[in-house]
Amino acid sequence: MLPQNRFPPVITEYVNATSLEMALEALADGNGTPLAGGSDLWAQKDNGDGRIGSRLVNLNRIDELRGISVNNGFVRIGALTSISEILENQELAGSVALLPKVADRFASDQIRNVATVGGNIANASPAADFVLPLVALDSEVEICSNGRDPRKQALSEFFTGPGKTILGADELITAVIFKIPQKNFHGVFCKTGPRPALEISLVAMCLTGELHNGILDNSRLVFGAVGPTVICCTNTESLINGSQIDDELVAGALDMMAGEISPITDVRASKWYRTHIARTFLEQELIVCRSK
Amino acid sequence: MSLKIEISLVLNETKVEASVGVTESALELLRREFDLCGAKLACGEGECGACTIIVDGRSRNSCLTPAVDLDGRDVMTVEGLWTEKGVDAVQQAFINEGAVQCGYCTPGMIMQARYLLNRNPDISEAEIIRGLEGNVCRCTGYKKIIAAVKGASRIQEGSPG
Numbered sequence: 001m002l003p004q005n006r007f008p009p010v011i012t013e014y015v016n017a018t019s020l021e022m023a024l025e026a027l028a029d030g031n032g033t034p035l036a037g038g039s040d041l042w043a044q045k046d047n048g049d050g051r052i053g054s055r056l057v058n059l060n061r062i063d064e065l066r067g068i069s070v071n072n073g074f075v076r077i078g079a080l081t082s083i084s085e086i087l088e089n090q091e092l093a094g095s096v097a098l099l100p101k102v103a104d105r106f107a108s109d110q111i112r113n114v115a116t117v118g119g120n121i122a123n124a125s126p127a128a129d130f131v132l133p134l135v136a137l138d139s140e141v142e143i144c145s146n147g148r149d150p151r152k153q154a155l156s157e158f159f160t161g162p163g164k165t166i167l168g169a170d171e172l173i174t175a176v177i178f179k180i181p182q183k184n185f186h187g188v189f190c191k192t193g194p195r196p197a198l199e200i201s202l203v204a205m206c207l208t209g210e211l212h213n214g215i216l217d218n219s220r221l222v223f224g225a226v227g228p229t230v231i232c233c234t235n236t237e238s239l240i241n242g243s244q245i246d247d248e249l250v251a252g253a254l255d256m257m258a259g260e261i262s263p264i265t266d267v268r269a270s271k272w273y274r275t276h277i278a279r280t281f282l283e284q285e286l287i288v289c290r291s292k
Numbered sequence: 293m294s295l296k297i298e299i300s301l302v303l304n305e306t307k308v309e310a311s312v313g314v315t316e317s318a319l320e321l322l323r324r325e326f327d328l329c330g331a332k333l334a335c336g337e338g339e340c341g342a343c344t345i346i347v348d349g350r351s352r353n354s355c356l357t358p359a360v361d362l363d364g365r366d367v368m369t370v371e372g373l374w375t376e377k378g379v380d381a382v383q384q385a386f387i388n389e390g391a392v393q394c395g396y397c398t399p400g401m402i403m404q405a406r407y408l409l410n411r412n413p414d415i416s417e418a419e420i421i422r423g424l425e426g427n428v429c430r431c432t433g434y435k436k437i438i439a440a441v442k443g444a445s446r447i448q449e450g451s452p453g
Contacts, residue, residue: 008294008315009315010294011294011295011314011315012295013295014295014297014314014360016360016363035358035361038356038357038358038361039338039353039356041358042317042355042356042357042358043336043337043338043356045315046315056314056360058358058360058361060361084350107338107426108338108341108425108426108427109351109404109407109408109423109425109426110338110341110344110351110352110353110404110426111338111352111353111356111426113350113351113352114350114352114353114356114357197425197426198338198339198425198426
């Protein structure tokens, strides 16, 4: 028996899609809910948040949505690729080691084995760990729907609020695509929470850029869990870019960043604590850059 | 009346069929339809690992696994480890070490340990600790559990535990 405060969704139709075309048809009228790994959807399904439509569309047998490929300097990660597959992928380990590193901090084996890249994006949690490095890599999301041409959207502009995105009810994320970073690429990911595994980040940060002689260029500074969506600190990036990282620059960057994030106090952490951790992460990582 | 879907799967090396509710979890299905009560419902949201099963060679939380998605898959639960040949090396090692207190987390621990050893029979202590991160023992009997997984690795190699 379900506890009384739970509201199981009313699903009247089930489609076990075996091709992308079949899935898009099943989503076309806007009443479908795509099912990938299920680690978010099955945890949320009884909470009555109204996000599950009347038709469950299982994507798990669509092989064309799986896998990691590299072509002409671009990496394409199929939406159904699991976090474990990211962690174990040799190609990524060589060319974009940041992604396996983030995958390594993601939940637990049991969750990594099923959670998908597309699902982590579509669920649109402000604390979604895997979104941060993908935003920092200037990823584009490939979006398909029935009867229209596929479109691409910058991942940094994909989220509109907690659990909210620009994705239409008839649309499906099919892949994320990004350029393989330069040789002198520097990328770090920091997160904190009460437990080493399975923590929903209280604060997560991704800092990337081209690093030479202690100077960071073309930087990206992305935070999770300190705003309604992932936050790109573009002003702080401009301040950091091309500048010698001295004490003055670090202090200025910390203050500017603190103005760009908008953490709240909730059951998991206070606004003060989140701000403090965000500053600590950035300071620590800028000092690392300075010494390289 | 919720929507029912017919599925067939290989469950502990036996082909079975079932009629499953579309919102049912694999955990609910195993316990309701097959009386396989090894996998436990504890947190119900993937935090504790007490419901761990192995599906197509990968461990996962059965509480977060849609039962309908087991269609055509190969599913192993803790009950499937005990064959005519006796208990599995992991089970024997848990017995040897006395790595059980209240027992609620044990089936999940054993399945995750089985998964870890399938992937790496020569697993280190650090890898065991890391691999069991998704499994919680509220009695906090981790030392013996970790020792048992190491022992299982030795039993598999043929030395006497």
